[in-house]
Amino acid sequence: MLSTQAIPQSWGRYPRVKPARVVPIYWRDQVPDLQTLPGPLLAYGYGRSYGDSCLNENGTVLAVSHLRRFLAFDEEQGLLRCEAGVSLAEILDLIVPRGWFLPVSPGTKFVSVGGAIANDIHGKNHHKAGTFGCHVTRFELLRSNGERLICSPTENRELFEATIGGLGLTGLILWAEFRLKRIHNPYIDMERIRYDSLEEFMELCAESDEQYEYTVAWVDCLASGSKLGRGIFMRGNHNESPEYARKPLPRKLPLAVPVDLPSFTLNTLTLKIFNTLYDHSQLQKRVFKVIPYEPFFYPLDSIHDWNRMYGRRGFFQYQCVVPYEQGYDVMKEILQRISRSGQGSFLAVLKKFGEVRSPGLLSFPRPGLTLALDFANQGPKTLRLFDELDALVRESGGALYPAKDARMHGEDFKRFFPRWQEFMRYVDPKFSSSFWRRMALVPAREQSTAVEV
Amino acid sequence: MALQKVVIVGATSAIAYEAAQCMAAQGAELFLVGRNPAKLETIAADLKVRGAQRVETFLLDVNEVARHQAMLDAAVAAFGWLDGLLIAHGTLGDQRKCELSVEETLREFQTNALSVIALLTLAANYFEQRGRGCIAVLSSVAGDRGRPSNYVYGAAKGAVSIFLQGLRARLAKHGVAVVTIKPGLVDTPMTAHLRKGLLFSSARRVGRGVYRAMQQGRPVVYLPGYWRLIMLVIRLIPERVFQRLSL
Ligand SMILES: Cc1cc2nc3c(=O)[nH]c(=O)nc-3n(C[C@H](O)[C@H](O)[C@H](O)COP(=O)(O)OP(=O)(O)OC[C@H]3O[C@@H](n4cnc5c(N)ncnc54)[C@H](O)[C@@H]3O)c2cc1C
Ligand SMILES: NC(=O)c1ccc[n+]([C@@H]2O[C@H](COP(=O)([O-])OP(=O)(O)OC[C@H]3O[C@@H](n4cnc5c(N)ncnc54)[C@H](OP(=O)(O)O)[C@@H]3O)[C@@H](O)[C@H]2O)c1
Numbered sequence: 001m002l003s004t005q006a007i008p009q010s011w012g013r014y015p016r017v018k019p020a021r022v023v024p025i026y027w028r029d030q031v032p033d034l035q036t037l038p039g040p041l042l043a044y045g046y047g048r049s050y051g052d053s054c055l056n057e058n059g060t061v062l063a064v065s066h067l068r069r070f071l072a073f074d075e076e077q078g079l080l081r082c083e084a085g086v087s088l089a090e091i092l093d094l095i096v097p098r099g100w101f102l103p104v105s106p107g108t109k110f111v112s113v114g115g116a117i118a119n120d121i122h123g124k125n126h127h128k129a130g131t132f133g134c135h136v137t138r139f140e141l142l143r144s145n146g147e148r149l150i151c152s153p154t155e156n157r158e159l160f161e162a163t164i165g166g167l168g169l170t171g172l173i174l175w176a177e178f179r180l181k182r183i184h185n186p187y188i189d190m191e192r193i194r195y196d197s198l199e200e201f202m203e204l205c206a207e208s209d210e211q212y213e214y215t216v217a218w219v220d221c222l223a224s225g226s227k228l229g230r231g232i233f234m235r236g237n238h239n240e241s242p243e244y245a246r247k248p249l250p251r252k253l254p255l256a257v258p259v260d261l262p263s264f265t266l267n268t269l270t271l272k273i274f275n276t277l278y279d280h281s282q283l284q285k286r287v288f289k290v291i292p293y294e295p296f297f298y299p300l301d302s303i304h305d306w307n308r309m310y311g312r313r314g315f316f317q318y319q320c321v322v323p324y325e326q327g328y329d330v331m332k333e334i335l336q337r338i339s340r341s342g343q344g345s346f347l348a349v350l351k352k353f354g355e356v357r358s359p360g361l362l363s364f365p366r367p368g369l370t371l372a373l374d375f376a377n378q379g380p381k382t383l384r385l386f387d388e389l390d391a392l393v394r395e396s397g398g399a400l401y402p403a404k405d406a407r408m409h410g411e412d413f414k415r416f417f418p419r420w421q422e423f424m425r426y427v428d429p430k431f432s433s434s435f436w437r438r439m440a441l442v443p444a445r446e447q448s449t450a451v452e453v
Numbered sequence: 454m455a456l457q458k459v460v461i462v463g464a465t466s467a468i469a470y471e472a473a474q475c476m477a478a479q480g481a482e483l484f485l486v487g488r489n490p491a492k493l494e495t496i497a498a499d500l501k502v503r504g505a506q507r508v509e510t511f512l513l514d515v516n517e518v519a520r521h522q523a524m525l526d527a528a529v530a531a532f533g534w535l536d537g538l539l540i541a542h543g544t545l546g547d548q549r550k551c552e553l554s555v556e557e558t559l560r561e562f563q564t565n566a567l568s569v570i571a572l573l574t575l576a577a578n579y580f581e582q583r584g585r586g587c588i589a590v591l592s593s594v595a596g597d598r599g600r601p602s603n604y605v606y607g608a609a610k611g612a613v614s615i616f617l618q619g620l621r622a623r624l625a626k627h628g629v630a631v632v633t634i635k636p637g638l639v640d641t642p643m644t645a646h647l648r649k650g651l652l653f654s655s656a657r658r659v660g661r662g663v664y665r666a667m668q669q670g671r672p673v674v675y676l677p678g679y680w681r682l683i684m685l686v687i688r689l690i691p692e693r694v695f696q697r698l699s700l
Contacts, residue, residue: 006649026467026642029491066467069495070502094503 008061011307012050014314014377014406017057017434024063028083028174034144040432041144043168045085045112049119050317051406052434053167059432062172064114070094071175078180079137084114084173096293100180101238103135105297107349114173119403120165120360122353124214124236124297130356131365132178133164139176144430148174153359162426165360167402169436171428183238185245188214188296190236192287198229198332205352208235214296216351221335221344221373229335231350239290249292310376315345316406318386319372321353322398327369330396334371334389341385348373361423364401372404383407402435410439454587454630454668458532460484460525462515462572463542465492467641468591471660472539472667477505484528484535487542488514507532515542515568521575529579537587537667538576540569544606545643551605558605565609570616577620580629588624589632589667590617594675597635597684600700621672630670634663637680 007018020038025031034041042056044063067085074080078100080091088102089109095101105123106116115121120133129135138152141163151160163170195201201217208215212235219231300306307315322330331350338344349372353365375382390412393400399416400408414420421443456476461469464485473483477500485500485508487493493510500508509531513524528535546561569590580586595603596610614633621631638644638653654677662676675681690698 024642024645026645027492027495029495069499071498073502 008044008055008063009047010050010052010054010406011048012314012316012406013307013310013312014316015052015055015434016314017052017055019056019061020058022061022063024066025085025172026066028067028140031142031172031174033146034142034172034430035146039144039430041172041428041430042433043084043114043118043172045115045118046087046110048106048108048111048115050404051402052438053119053402053405053436054115055434056432057434057437064112064172067174071177075100078182079177080180081175081177082113083175084117084139085112087112088116092293095180096183096186099183101183101293103179103181104129104132107298108301109294109298110301113176113178114168117164117173117176118166118168119401120358120363120365121403122365124216124234124351126356126365127209127215127352127354128213128356129181130354131165131358131360131363133358133360133363134356135179136164137177137179139163140174141170142172142174144171144428159426161359162361162423164358165363166423166426167362167436168433169427169431171431184240184242185238185247186249186293187239187244187247187290188236188293189239190234190289190291190296192289193233193235194231194285195233196227196230198328198335201229201231201233201350202328204233204235208233209352209354211237213237216349219335219348219350219371219373221338221348222342224336224339228332228339229350231348234296236296244290249294310374313377315377316375316382316386317372317404318375318389319370319401319404320389320393320398321364321366321368321370321401322393322396323366323368326396330392330398331369331371334392337385337388337392338373343375343378343382343385345374345376361419361426362402362417364399364403366399368398370401372401405435410441413439414441454536454670456481456537456587456664456667458482458484458535459537459539460486460528460535461539461541462486462513462524463540463591464496464510465489466541466543466591467643467656468636468639468660468663469539469541470496471657472541472663473500473505473660474503475661475664477501477503480504480506482507482509482532484509484511484531486511486513486524488512515572516563518568518571521572525575525579534583535579535586537589538572538580539663539667540572540588540590542568543591543593543643545603546606548601548603548605561605562609565606566612569613573616573620577624577629581624581627583629585628587630587632587667587670588620589634589663591634591636591663592617594635594637594680594684598688598695602700630667632666632671633673634666634676635673635680635684636676637683 023032037060040059042061044054044061047054064085067083069083071081075098088111106121116132120131122131138150141149141151149156195204215235217231217233223230351370353368353370355367424443459476459481461473463469465487483500483505485493485497490512497508497510511524511527513520544564551558551561576588592614593610595607596614599607617631617633624631636659639656639659640653641656659676666674
């Protein structure tokens with residue numbers, strides 16, 4: 001559990017920067033006066049963003065993890081209202097036994113509702129359900145001038161759209177309401193299919209998108225040549241049989257990584273071994289299983305603090321999306337560069353995003369292929385590789401995911417998020433983040449006046 | 454032990470809230486007592502969502518001792534009978550202010566010791582007569598030995614611990630469990646101003662411990678358990694040496 005005054009870090013543990021102060025928020029109606037708190041301000045949930053979008057060097061961090069109460073649960077309609085610091089884990093504990101599920105689940109359940117909105121998170125069902133923000137019906141936003149605004153598609157619509165995917169910059173979300181999804185039991189009908197090339201991945205997507213709620217692939221990033229892009233395709237649906245509704249879920253104690261491991265434990269060799277094992281553990285081409293939802297959605301959550309495996313230097317995650325049109329070729333090129341660099345990790349996830357549009361102005365997901373993988377921080381060498389990959393993403397008309405970023409360039413941000421200027425109108429003047437300052441966005445008009453002065 | 458109908462005094466305390474969540478998940482009926490109506494409503498709504506069969510709130514500043522009986526009567530009237538009482542309110546006063554003001558010292562004592570003793574006096578008779586149930590109080594490790602940094606708070610908690618010790622022996626014969634809970638350092642609004650070192654635990658961990666201790670009717674629990682050892686060592690330090698330690 002996060003102590004409020006522990007120094008807030010991001011999941012990648014890079015960059016290591018400190019805020020000037022951490023102010024815990026305990027009650028919605030007793031938020032300290034944001035006007036008098038020294039700025040810049042930024043909300044912090046559980047620090048499951050990888051880079052610096054949840055960090056606020058030398059600023060004031062508003063720790064919202066104590067805002068953890070439910071407000072209302074309409075079990076008929078599947079509508080849940082809770083404070084912004086409630087974690088998805090806690091929501092699942094409440095709703096799954098009552099036959100409901102999250103509309104969208106990221107790869108870890110230890111994220112807050114506020115964080116889920118601020119990054120407009122996506123999951124394995126993006127092709128069917130869109131992003132988390134698509135299911136939010138309303139929320140309350142506290143601005144630094146003390147205004148408390150209910151935002152919804154009909155009330156304060158502009159702020160609603162700016163806050164979804166708004167990187168925490170539009171103010172402090174106090175509570176939110178969103179729609180849930182009906183389930184019959186906590187189990188997933190899962191199929192794992194070993195595939196040997198990127199072409200095959202594309203075919204599997206085309207074949208599965210219609211009939212499977214959840215699809216994703218784990219890619220062996222070190223495979224090259226004809227094996228490029230090979231991996232395991234996973235697809236699943238919620239199980240519907242009454243028999244599983246009676247089956248109790250297994251309770252496993254999570255493992256933990258208690259200390260920082262030296263970073264050499266994750267060198268290329270171990271990665272290669274891991275990748276090969278993963279591939280061979282699955283000799284049959286297709287495996288069908290009914291499994292509890294947790295290992296299906298959150299395989300990494302069973303090892304607490306696994307980010308410490310990367311040692312003190314921390315690590316990066318690189319997540320990009322490339323549009324369908326060039327998707328296949330560009331992704332091939334990206335995988336080739338990663339494979340050649342030998343820097344890739346065992347955690348590479350490939351997924352096809354769908355067409356469902358999010359209300360968010362700065363939402364990251366868009367129709368195309370998205371790839372996400374970890375890189376140990378090897379300094380300039382790693383950064384150079386990223387710059388190469390950026391060029392490919394840029395040319396394809398794709399984008400990078402700010403929630404995973406610690407190094408993208410401001411110029412690229414403008415290209416990736418063409419509505420950034422519109423967004424700037426809704427940024428709270430007192431809110432900012434290390435990420436936001438790094439992007440150093442100056443609207444064109446202000447730039448020119450600056451030159452005149 | 455069944456904890457189906459429980460009164461929680463100081464229900465807005467972070468630790469009590471965590472214990473209450475465990476009860477709510479079991480479908481308990483909860484009678485929440487506190488002085489801040491907005492906070493009480495927030496907690497009440499949450500516990501309902503989490504499964505509490507029924508939640509009632511009662512506004513009370515615990516230092517209005519004259520209203521204690523009315524509060525207990527209201528709880529019994531609402532639920533028919535009571536299985537448990539958890540007393541959780543407290544203030545970690547400013548030690549320095551207490552040293553400079555008799556009034557301040559007595560106020561801290563009033564909130565942390567006298568109000569608790571008053572409540573216990575009434576509740577003991579109810580549970581004794583009923584012949585079953587559980588009374589639990591959040592005392593503190595600070596009550597185990599007086600320290601220069603917080604001896605006013607510590608003395609009040611120490612008084613409560615001793616009172617509970619006697620009460621436990623009295624009520625044991627009547628099938629009533631009296632549980633003294635001694636948390637160590639817990640990350641809650643009470644300690645918001647303190648730097649969080651390694652010895653701090655989450656309210657969740659401690660609150661769940663409170664619930665388990667009540668279920669099992671344990672006599673004295675330190676939370677987390679390792680505080681029993683720490684306090685054993687602290688109590689063993691000779692007075693001369695202790696004076697020179699800056700604790
Ligand atoms: C193992 C792992 C797997 C992941 N998988 C996915 C995935 O599949 N899909 C995906 O989309 N993401 C994924 N993520 C990223 C994660 O979902 C997001 O970074 C999420 O936003 C983290 O939530 P958090 O509560 O930890 O917020 P933080 O990281 O603490 O903060 C994130 C942002 O939210 C803002 N914020 C937080 N609370 C509030 C509030 N109350 N009001 C206003 N702003 C607020 C912060 O200011 C910050 O900008 C994954 C992360 C991990 C570690
Ligand atoms: N936190 C620790 O490290 C720690 C360690 C050992 C023991 N304890 C004990 O654990 C208990 C719970 O504390 P906590 O840590 O959970 O802190 P907390 O969240 O600050 O709770 C303290 C509670 O006491 C209530 N209270 C104080 N004075 C009151 C009064 N006159 N009338 C009614 N209610 C009053 C407060 O009500 P309002 O919300 O209205 O202010 C608040 O709900 C306390 O008895 C504390 O002494 C805590």
